[in-house]
Amino acid sequence: MPIAITLKSGASAMIVRFDDEKVASKLTSMGMMPGSMLQMIRKAPFGGGFYVKIDGLSIALRASEINKIIVG
Amino acid sequence: MINKNRVRIALVGNPNAGKSSIFNQLTGLRQKVANFPGVTVDKKIGNFNIDNGKEIELIDFPGTYSLYPTTSDERVVTKILTNCADESFPDAFIYVADATNLEKHLLLLTQIKDMNIPIIFVLNMIDLAQKDDIRYNYEQLSQALEVPVVAVSGKYGLNIDLLKQEITNLTTQPINTSFKPFYSPSVSEMSVIQKVTEVVEVQSSYQALIIGHHYNWLPFVAQQQRAIIQEAVEEAKFDDVRYQIEETMKRFDKFLPLLKKSIIKPANVTSSVSDKVDSILTHRIFGPIIFFITIFLVFQSIFSLATYPMDWIEQSIGWMNDSLKSNMPDNWFTGLLTDGFIAGLGGILVFIPQIAILFFLLSILEESGYMARVVYMFDNLMQRFGLNGRSLVAMVSGGACAIPAIMSTRTIENWKERLITILVTPLISCSARIPVFAVLVSFVVPSELYWYGFKAQGWIFTGLYLLGIVAALVMAFILKFLIKSDDISSLIMELPSYRLPTLKNLFFTVREKVLTFVTEAGKVILAISLVLWILSTFGPKADMQQAETNAQAVAAQQQLSEEEAKDLLASYKIEASFAGQMGKWIEPAIKPLGFDWKIGIALITSFAAREVFVGTMATIYSIGSAGDDSDSIRAKMAKELRPDGTQVYSVATSVSLLVFYVFALQCMSTLAVVKRETKSWRWAAFQFVLMAFLAYVGSYFVYQILS
Numbered sequence: 001m002p003i004a005i006t007l008k009s010g011a012s013a014m015i016v017r018f019d020d021e022k023v024a025s026k027l028t029s030m031g032m033m034p035g036s037m038l039q040m041i042r043k044a045p046f047g048g049g050f051y052v053k054i055d056g057l058s059i060a061l062r063a064s065e066i067n068k069i070i071v072g
Numbered sequence: 073m074i075n076k077n078r079v080r081i082a083l084v085g086n087p088n089a090g091k092s093s094i095f096n097q098l099t100g101l102r103q104k105v106a107n108f109p110g111v112t113v114d115k116k117i118g119n120f121n122i123d124n125g126k127e128i129e130l131i132d133f134p135g136t137y138s139l140y141p142t143t144s145d146e147r148v149v150t151k152i153l154t155n156c157a158d159e160s161f162p163d164a165f166i167y168v169a170d171a172t173n174l175e176k177h178l179l180l181l182t183q184i185k186d187m188n189i190p191i192i193f194v195l196n197m198i199d200l201a202q203k204d205d206i207r208y209n210y211e212q213l214s215q216a217l218e219v220p221v222v223a224v225s226g227k228y229g230l231n232i233d234l235l236k237q238e239i240t241n242l243t244t245q246p247i248n249t250s251f252k253p254f255y256s257p258s259v260s261e262m263s264v265i266q267k268v269t270e271v272v273e274v275q276s277s278y279q280a281l282i283i284g285h286h287y288n289w290l291p292f293v294a295q296q297q298r299a300i301i302q303e304a305v306e307e308a309k310f311d312d313v314r315y316q317i318e319e320t321m322k323r324f325d326k327f328l329p330l331l332k333k334s335i336i337k338p339a340n341v342t343s344s345v346s347d348k349v350d351s352i353l354t355h356r357i358f359g360p361i362i363f364f365i366t367i368f369l370v371f372q373s374i375f376s377l378a379t380y381p382m383d384w385i386e387q388s389i390g391w392m393n394d395s396l397k398s399n400m401p402d403n404w405f406t407g408l409l410t411d412g413f414i415a416g417l418g419g420i421l422v423f424i425p426q427i428a429i430l431f432f433l434l435s436i437l438e439e440s441g442y443m444a445r446v447v448y449m450f451d452n453l454m455q456r457f458g459l460n461g462r463s464l465v466a467m468v469s470g471g472a473c474a475i476p477a478i479m480s481t482r483t484i485e486n487w488k489e490r491l492i493t494i495l496v497t498p499l500i501s502c503s504a505r506i507p508v509f510a511v512l513v514s515f516v517v518p519s520e521l522y523w524y525g526f527k528a529q530g531w532i533f534t535g536l537y538l539l540g541i542v543a544a545l546v547m548a549f550i551l552k553f554l555i556k557s558d559d560i561s562s563l564i565m566e567l568p569s570y571r572l573p574t575l576k577n578l579f580f581t582v583r584e585k586v587l588t589f590v591t592e593a594g595k596v597i598l599a600i601s602l603v604l605w606i607l608s609t610f611g612p613k614a615d616m617q618q619a620e621t622n623a624q625a626v627a628a629q630q631q632l633s634e635e636e637a638k639d640l641l642a643s644y645k646i647e648a649s650f651a652g653q654m655g656k657w658i659e660p661a662i663k664p665l666g667f668d669w670k671i672g673i674a675l676i677t678s679f680a681a682r683e684v685f686v687g688t689m690a691t692i693y694s695i696g697s698a699g700d701d702s703d704s705i706r707a708k709m710a711k712e713l714r715p716d717g718t719q720v721y722s723v724a725t726s727v728s729l730l731v732f733y734v735f736a737l738q739c740m741s742t743l744a745v746v747k748r749e750t751k752s753w754r755w756a757a758f759q760f761v762l763m764a765f766l767a768y769v770g771s772y773f774v775y776q777i778l779s
Contacts, residue, residue, distance in 0.1 A: 021313040022142075026564045028320045029138040031176035045356045048452035049563055057176065058350070058567035060448035065564055 004052070004069040007040035013071035014038070015054070020068035027069075031055070038071060074163050074190065074243050080129045081239070082162035084149065084184060086177050087135035088568040089168045090196040092116075093226030095132045096580050098235070105584055108148045108160070110291070112751050114482065115160070122240045131160055139183050139282050140316050142560060143485045147289075153187065154282050155292045156275050164190040164242050166235075171201035171208070171223065172569075175331055181217070182254040182323050186278035190247055191219045192238045198223040199230065200571075205338045212334040217327070218248075227574050255323055257281060260308035261315065267304030271297045285312055289558075346441075346569040354445050363446055367468050370433045374426050374472040375503065381425035389418035407609055408602075416601030419681060420594040423475050423741060427589055428582050430469055430476040435581045437465075438483060439573035444565060451563050457545055458552025460484045463493040467544065470500035471537075474742045475593075478749055479585055488557035492548050494749055495759050498742050499544040499766075501537050501734060504682040508733050509536060511686055511702050515710070515726035532730075540734050543766065589745070596744035604651075604680050604740075608673075608688075611649040619648035636694075643694035651676050665732065665768070666725035666775040668714070675738070682738045724778035728771040736767035 001016060015036045018024035027033070032054040041051040041058070050061045085091050095103070099118025106115045116132035133152075134145035141147040152158045165184055169177035174195070185191060195201075195208065214221040220238050224231040253276075257265060261281055268280035272293060287293050287301040304310075352358055393410040400406040437443050447461030454460055462484045469477035477497050484490035501509075513529045521528040610616070623644040627637035646652050655672030662672055670692050678685040686705060690696050693708040712720040737743065737760050747756040 021317070022560060022562070023564070024317050025140060025313055025320075026137075026142055026562065028317050028324075029140060029179060030564075030566065031179065031324065033321060033324065041350075042354065042356065044354070044449050044452065045360055046450065046453040048450065049448050051350075051354060051448060051567070055176075057173065058346070058569075060444070060451070060563055060565045060567055062451065062563040065562065 001070045001072050003067055004038055004040070004071045005050070005063065005066045007038070007071070009040055009042055012037055012039040016070045016072040018068055019070060020065075023065050023068040027054075030057075030059075032057075032059070038069065073246055076126075076163065076243075078127045078129060079163050079239075079243060080131065080160070081164050081166055082131050082133050082153075082160070083166050083168065084133045084180065085135060085168035086137050086170070086180060088566060089135065089170050089177060090226045091132060091135060091168045092580075093574060093577055094166070094168055094194060094196060094224070094232075094235075095130065096576055097226055097229050097232045098128075099130055103580070103584075105588060107751065108152075111144055111148060112487070112749065113145050113148050122236055122243070124240060124244065126240075126243050128239060130166075131162065136180065138180055138320065140285065140320075142562060144487050144558075145485055150282065150286060151290060151292075153184065154274075154279050154286070154290060156273060156279075157292070162189065164192070166192050166194055166239075167219075168194045168196050168226075171195040171198045172204055172206060174335065175328060178217075178327050178331065179320060179323055181219075182327055183278070185217075185219065186253045186255055186276060188251045188276040190242055192235065192242070193217065193219040193221045194235060195221060195223040196226050199225040199228060207336040209334040213331075216330040216334060218252075251276075253278060254326065255319060258315075258318075260310055261319075263308045264301075264304050264310050268301055271300050284310065285316060344569065349570055350445065350567070353442065354449060359445070359449050363449065366437070366442075367465060370430070370437075370465075371468050371471055373433060374429050374469060374476070378425040378429050378472070382422050385418060385421050385425075389414060389421070404609070408605065411609070412602050412605035413598075415605070416598045419601055419741065420590060420597050423473065423589065424586055426473045427476040427479065427585055430472075430480060431582045431585045432578055434465065434469075434480055435578050436573050439571065439577060441568045441570045443483070444567050447565065448563075448567060454489075455561070457548040458489060458492045458555075459548055460486060460489040460493070463489065466493050466497055467500055470497040470502060473502050473504070474498040474500070474739065475589070475745050476585075478742065478745050479589065481749065486557070486561060488555050488561075491555060491750065491755065492551045494746055495551060495755070495762070496544040496548045498737055498739070498759070498763065499540050499547060499735065501540040502682075504739065505536075505733055507683045507702065508678075508685050509533060509730060511689070511706055511709070512721075512726045512730050512733075514706055515721040516723055516730070536730060536734050539731070543735065547762075547766075588748070592748045593741060593744040596747065597741050600740040600744075601680055604677060606650070607654070608646055608649050608651040608677055611645075611653060615648040615653075616645065619644040639691075639694040639696045642691050642696045646673060646688075646691050664775065665771040666722070666728045666779060668720060670712075670720075671729065675732075675736075678738050680740055682733060685733075685738075722779070724775050727778055728775035731774050732767045732771040734767075735763055735770050737763040 004013065007013060015034050015038050017034050018027065036055045039053040041053055043050055050063065050066045052059050052061060083091055083095055095116060095118060099120050102120060103116060103118035106117060107113065108115045113134055118130045120128050122128060133149050136146040136149045139150050139153065141150050152160045155161065167181050167184065169181065181193065208223065210221045210223060222231060222235045222238055224235055264284040265277045265280040268274065268283050269277065272283055274280045274283070283290060283293065284301060284305060287298055353362060393414055396410050397406060443462065446465065450461035450464055454463055466477045466480050469480060474497050478494050481490045481493045484493060513532050516532055517528040519527065519529055523531050620641065623641040627640055632640060651673055654676055656669040658672050659669040673692060674685050674688040677688045686702060689709065690705050693705065695704055695708055709721050714720055743756045743760060746759055747753055750756065
């Protein structure tokens with residue numbers, strides 16, 4: 001299963017599961033869970049974070065965090 | 073119904089739900105800021121009266137997504153809501169949610185609903201929801217969630233009267249007593265709930281469940297109780313995070329279908345204005361450029377706009393002191409009133425323009441949603457130094473003044489990142505260092521000298537600023553490894569849609585910051601300034617009398633004018649004063665830096681503020697009546713010789729002194745603000761010692777190498 005970090009800018013995929021409990025607990029409490037649609041928007045400069053949209057909401061994530069999101 | 077004369081209501085909701093505009097609408101000017109005990113989290117409390125004359129105390133809780141906290145701000149909410157004996161435990165809730173995005177804002181509502189405390193549900197930003205063609209059936213929503221619903225616009229004050237009516241209803245109408253929890257716990261959750269209920273006093277079983285999750289850090293759970301709960305948790309194989317996620321998903325599964333029945337939303341959302349704006353503002357190349365232009369403008373505004381009111385305040389204070397001095401008898405009381413008290417007051421007031429301007433501009437950036445983008449863009453870069461995207465804003469503002477810059481770190485959620493920002497920001501050269509630099513730089517290189525087509529003095533100035541910046545970053549990098557933190561570092565953050573800030577909210581933020589500074593840091597600044605006045609005015613009696621006699625004798629011998637005699641007396645007196653004695657006493661310690669006791673005195677008095685250095689030098693060299701005129705001070709200092717005939721302000725001593733002023737925390741106001749922001753003298757003292765150490769070591773090496 002691909003991880004969300006591999007998505008090209010503009011591409012979308014459905015979240016299948018989270019590989020890390022801390023990431024899962026934070027994202028689910030924000031209402032983003034398996035079944036939500038994740039769209040890659042852009043990557044920040046200076047090797048920085050990722051700008052994604054989950055269910056239409058804009059979210060910023062670190063590489064270490066987006067790495068734990070499994071999409072399919 | 074709630075049968076109390078004073079009803080305490082907690083304002084809760086997710087971050088970005090617009091709680092503060094509701095808070096401002098309800099309480100107006102009757103609000104103040106305190107602290108939740110034990111933590112540096114702001115507790116905003118407001119009061120207002122409802123129609124039947126009862127008084128409502130409204131507490132604005134930190135925004136959180138759920139009762140499973142990840143930051144210290146969020147932990148406050150869980151801590152208070154699980155402890156019925158807490159002084160902030162509410163009689164009722166006002167729950168604020170964003171009407172444009174309701175499905176993501178209901179988790180916390182269903183959680184606090186299970187605590188069996190009355191709730192008023194506020195659908196905020198209803199104006200924006202209508203613009204997006206989102207329609208609600210309020211009656212159905214209210215029935216489905218079993219709470220009274222009020223749709224309001226905090227920004228425009230729409231339906232605030234209806235909200236007040238609902239609050240009145242809480243105190244007049246019977247409350248539905250048939251309590252039916254939203255969430256039904258599983259078997260192992262039930263066994264934990266039962267055990268917790270036996271040892272801790274709770275109002276609802278959901279409180280017990282939350283305690284079962286967080287018992288090991290909740291401060292009100294005693295050691296003994298912890299042991300019992302731990303046993304039950306282990307027995308039930310109650311896995312903290314897994315159960316939490318399961319509970320969250322079950323809640324969503326239950327309320328999403330309920331919500332669907334009471335909402336009509338347009339199916340396909342086209343690319344919004346926010347997305348278009350973001351494609352430029354968070355662009356990989358344009359994003360950082362736009363940020364640096366923005367922050368440069370902010371810096372310029374504090375630096376240049378604040379000068380006018382600051383000059384005005386300083387002139388008024390000076391004028392007031394002059395007229396008081398000429399109309400009152402020349403005794404210690406007049407001195408205490410003018411040079412001690414009024415000067416200290418001036419030292420507080422003079423910061424207000426900078427604080428007001430910085431917070432006005434920063435709140436625009438914060439409220440519009442731009443600051444969240446800044447954090448996103450610079451997260452990785454700043455993380456390497458243990459800092460946060462917002463730290464960048466504080467550090468640049470520190471170039472004007474560290475006081476508002478340190479106060480602005482409140483918005484950094486992670487305590488460790490915030491603390492490091494507070495500790496390193498004063499290393500950035502602020503505007504108060506400029507007069508000191510300006511006097512000393514002329515002893516290092518003559519003003520006619522040019523290096524590579526630019527004035528040599530300009531190069532030295534640039535070097536001093538760079539020295540401060542590099543020191544701040546290096547120090548941040550070191551502190552990153554030294555400071556321990558419980559908070560898990562995480563970025564996961566909502567980038568809210570861009571919104572126009574409201575003048576009302578800006579006004580309340582600026583007002584709050586200015587009031588906090590004046591009332592809390594002001595006390596300390598005034599106290600220290602009085603102590604410094606005593607030190608430089610009084611001394612051992614015999615020494616002070618001797619100084620007076622000597623000054624009179626010299627004045628008579630050299631036939632000085634009245635003005636010159638007065639300056640001479642002031643110079644002799646400061647030498648004999650306690651500050652003068654201290655200057656002489658520390659001379660052996662500062663000699664390796666190239667400083668004599670006269671510089672020692674200036675180091676002590678300029679703890680009030682760096683620019684006092686210039687004024688003290690004027691007094692010591694008996695040209696006090698010339699005030700802060702740097703040219704005459706410079707001329708006098710240039711002539712100053714050591715006993716061996718060499719110049720006191722040699723290149724080595726001057727550079728050493730410059731380096732000292734780049735590093736040393738010569739500013740009582742910064743210390744007062746750091747104390748207030750970190751809630752302890754410990755960090756203020758640590759910072760003072762750390763910067764003094766840097767200053768001493770830096771100056772020592774510079775002097776030893778150059779001399």
